[in-house]
Amino acid sequence: MHGNRNKLCAKLSSAFLRKWWFVIAFALCLLLCGILVTFGFTAIVKLVIDHQVALRPGAQSFGWWSKPPVEPMMKIYVYNVTNADEFLNNGTKPILDELGPYVYVESWEKVDIVHNENGTISFNQKKTFIFNEELSNGSEDDVVIVPNIPMLSATSQSKHAARFLRLAMASIMDILKIKPFVEVSVGQLLWGYEDPLLKLAKDVVPKEQKLPYEEFGVLYGKNSTSPDRVTIFSGVNDIKQFGIIDKYNGVSYLPHWSTPACNHLNGTDGSIFPPHITKNTTLHLYDKDLCRLMPLSFEKEVTTRNNVPGYRFTPSEKVFASVEKNPDNVCFCPHGPPCAPHGMFNVSACQYDSPILLSFPHFYMGDPTLRLQVEGMTPPEKEKHQFFIDVQPEMGTSLRARARVQINLAVSQVIDIKQVANFPDIIFPILWFEEGIDGLPEEITSLMLLATQVPPKARSTLMLVLFIVGALLLLIAVTCLVRRSHRQSTLHLASNYLATSAVDQAKKKAQSEHKRY
Ligand SMILES: *[C@@H]1O[C@H](CO)[C@@H](O)[C@H](O)[C@H]1NC(C)=O
Ligand SMILES: *[C@@H]1O[C@H](CO)[C@@H](O)[C@H](O)[C@H]1NC(C)=O
Ligand SMILES: *[C@@H]1O[C@H](CO)[C@@H](O)[C@H](O)[C@H]1NC(C)=O
Ligand SMILES: *[C@@H]1O[C@H](CO)[C@@H](O)[C@H](O)[C@H]1NC(C)=O
Ligand SMILES: *[C@@H]1O[C@H](CO)[C@@H](O)[C@H](O)[C@H]1NC(C)=O
Numbered sequence: 001m002h003g004n005r006n007k008l009c010a011k012l013s014s015a016f017l018r019k020w021w022f023v024i025a026f027a028l029c030l031l032l033c034g035i036l037v038t039f040g041f042t043a044i045v046k047l048v049i050d051h052q053v054a055l056r057p058g059a060q061s062f063g064w065w066s067k068p069p070v071e072p073m074m075k076i077y078v079y080n081v082t083n084a085d086e087f088l089n090n091g092t093k094p095i096l097d098e099l100g101p102y103v104y105v106e107s108w109e110k111v112d113i114v115h116n117e118n119g120t121i122s123f124n125q126k127k128t129f130i131f132n133e134e135l136s137n138g139s140e141d142d143v144v145i146v147p148n149i150p151m152l153s154a155t156s157q158s159k160h161a162a163r164f165l166r167l168a169m170a171s172i173m174d175i176l177k178i179k180p181f182v183e184v185s186v187g188q189l190l191w192g193y194e195d196p197l198l199k200l201a202k203d204v205v206p207k208e209q210k211l212p213y214e215e216f217g218v219l220y221g222k223n224s225t226s227p228d229r230v231t232i233f234s235g236v237n238d239i240k241q242f243g244i245i246d247k248y249n250g251v252s253y254l255p256h257w258s259t260p261a262c263n264h265l266n267g268t269d270g271s272i273f274p275p276h277i278t279k280n281t282t283l284h285l286y287d288k289d290l291c292r293l294m295p296l297s298f299e300k301e302v303t304t305r306n307n308v309p310g311y312r313f314t315p316s317e318k319v320f321a322s323v324e325k326n327p328d329n330v331c332f333c334p335h336g337p338p339c340a341p342h343g344m345f346n347v348s349a350c351q352y353d354s355p356i357l358l359s360f361p362h363f364y365m366g367d368p369t370l371r372l373q374v375e376g377m378t379p380p381e382k383e384k385h386q387f388f389i390d391v392q393p394e395m396g397t398s399l400r401a402r403a404r405v406q407i408n409l410a411v412s413q414v415i416d417i418k419q420v421a422n423f424p425d426i427i428f429p430i431l432w433f434e435e436g437i438d439g440l441p442e443e444i445t446s447l448m449l450l451a452t453q454v455p456p457k458a459r460s461t462l463m464l465v466l467f468i469v470g471a472l473l474l475l476i477a478v479t480c481l482v483r484r485s486h487r488q489s490t491l492h493l494a495s496n497y498l499a500t501s502a503v504d505q506a507k508k509k510a511q512s513e514h515k516r517y
């Protein structure tokens with residue numbers, strides 16, 4: 001029997017059968033690859049995407065970041081006050097007429113870019129605004145009547161000052177003929193007009209407390225290279241930090257609010273976010289004029305230009321909620337109570353103490369009574385007034401955005417100053433704007449589609465092919481082997497049986513013959 005088994009092994013390892021062993025090994029390899037693809041492919045694709053999005057000098061993504069190939073647009077809607085005299089003299093509600101949009105086409109560029117040793121990039125943001133007559137509903141020369149923001153800021157601030165100071169203020173305003181409403185063109189309101197009060201302040205106020213300008217304009221100085229030096233993480237060292245601000249003008253924390261959590265500025269500028277965004281992710285946006293991080297949460301899946309799917313992120317109602325509705329916001333009210341009403345954000349602390357409150361346009365997601373303090377403001381509509389950013393979740397790139405904010409002035413009544421004695425306590429809407437991008441150029445979106453849609457398809461195809469081919473080969477090889485070895489062993493057994501029986505018969509024959517003798 002021992003000799004027989006050896007023979008069988010020899011047969012199995014013969015050249016013909018070795019081939020089948022090889023096939024089995026190959027099939028097992030395929031199956032192993034299939035398992036690797038199942039569990040490892042996504043991770044590899046992730047690594048490749050992370051490598052591609054990180055801002056390395058010379059990389060394509062770096063070029064797109066430094067000079068975005070998008071056409072951002074700033075649309076401005078101004079509330080023209082049509083009954084200023086009656087409002088002041090007869091105590092009627094202010095009647096507002098929403099004018100616009102006044103549309104500016106923007107171009108963005110980062111300048112003085114420096115790559116630091118520690119995986120950060122420092123730069124200044126340059127923006128230019130070109131007025132677009134065709135897209136606008138009105139001209140930059142349209143004359144509007146709006147509250148005199150520098151004056152009402154000064155009077156509102158003087159509320160808690162000594163009485164003689166208020167009286168002095170009143171006589172100065174008398175001499176300078178300053179009125180609570182100004183008649184200016186839209187261009188002046190946005191880009192600056194000479195304000196007698198600011199001019200005076202520049203001359204008399206000690207140097208340290210000086211306001212930085214003598215002109216007043218809502219977007220004054222924005223049509224240029226920003227003096228703010230921003231340092232962001234490039235994502236080369238840690239992709240989770242990609243695009244997040246490390247330092248803004250050399251500091252990592254805001255000085256305005258009462259707790260460290262509210263003083264964080266480690267968000268992005270809104271054009272990029274750390275990649276691999278899920279529906280549970282909270283995105284953080286930082287803008288200097290917003291004075292805080294704006295948290296954005298997932299709302300829904302959307303389809304953007306060139307059929308690129310994206311996630312819509314939008315601020316929740318909690319963000320600008322009153323302290324009563326969201327106690328976490330108490331840190332944004334360092335000198336309260338009273339704190340800002342529901343749906344408003346007090347940026348006074350970072351706007352030279354001007355009583356400026358931000359809200360969403362038409363007080364979207366705010367207290368509805370705010371809108372009823374004035375006449376002529378239509379109820380908020382989500383499509384027109386919501387703030388949102390649509391992002392490509394795997395890469396963290398913004399595909400479409402509508403940053404919509406309304407600027408309001410919180411006026412306090414000051415009886416001692418006769419010019420404003422009749423100006424009641426009111427939150428007065430001035431204007432609202434929408435800074436938006438509609439989509440990315442096809443050059444980028446086609447790459448994006450390639451990078452996000454091909455890998456999952458490739459993965460499932462590859463998995464399918466590997467598993468099916470592997471399993472088939474294995475099946476065939478094993479079947480053949482089993483058949484073959486079975487045939488061989490039966491052959492052996494049969495011949496053995498024949499042989500032994502022949503021997504037995506011979507023996508028996510011999511024995512019987514022997515007995516006979
Ligand atoms: C703004 O309102 C004032 C006062 O009613 C009016 O004279 C002026 O024409 C309005 N401006 C525009 C652009 O409609
Ligand atoms: C103010 O109201 C009075 C009556 O209540 C009216 O006679 C007067 O014309 C109003 N003034 C203005 C500027 O509309
Ligand atoms: C990285 O280096 C820059 C320039 O030296 C510095 O301003 C920044 O604070 C550093 N950031 C970190 C996180 O070390
Ligand atoms: C902004 O500056 C550019 C030149 O840098 C100029 O052409 C453009 O008219 C300016 N826009 C406004 C709104 O002033
Ligand atoms: C343009 O503005 C006028 C008021 O100034 C308004 O009645 C009209 O609906 C606006 N048109 C568009 C297209 O917004």
Ligand SMILES: *[C@@H]1O[C@H](CO)[C@@H](O)[C@H](O)[C@H]1NC(C)=O
Nearest residue numbers: 244264265266267268283284
């Ligand atoms: C900002 O930094 C704090 C702590 O330094 C951290 O807890 C928080 O998650 C960071 N936020 C973002 C958006 O990275």
Ligand SMILES: *[C@@H]1O[C@H](CO)[C@@H](O)[C@H](O)[C@H]1NC(C)=O
Nearest residue numbers: 276277278279280281282298
């Ligand atoms: C998102 O959060 C929900 C509940 O908070 C949880 O059940 C789910 O697993 C989370 N999804 C991811 C992708 O983290």
Ligand SMILES: *[C@@H]1O[C@H](CO)[C@@H](O)[C@H](O)[C@H]1NC(C)=O
Nearest residue numbers: 335338339340346348349410
């Ligand atoms: C806004 O904040 C300032 C201090 O930063 C405070 O004096 C003012 O009363 C606040 N305004 C409102 C309407 O809460």
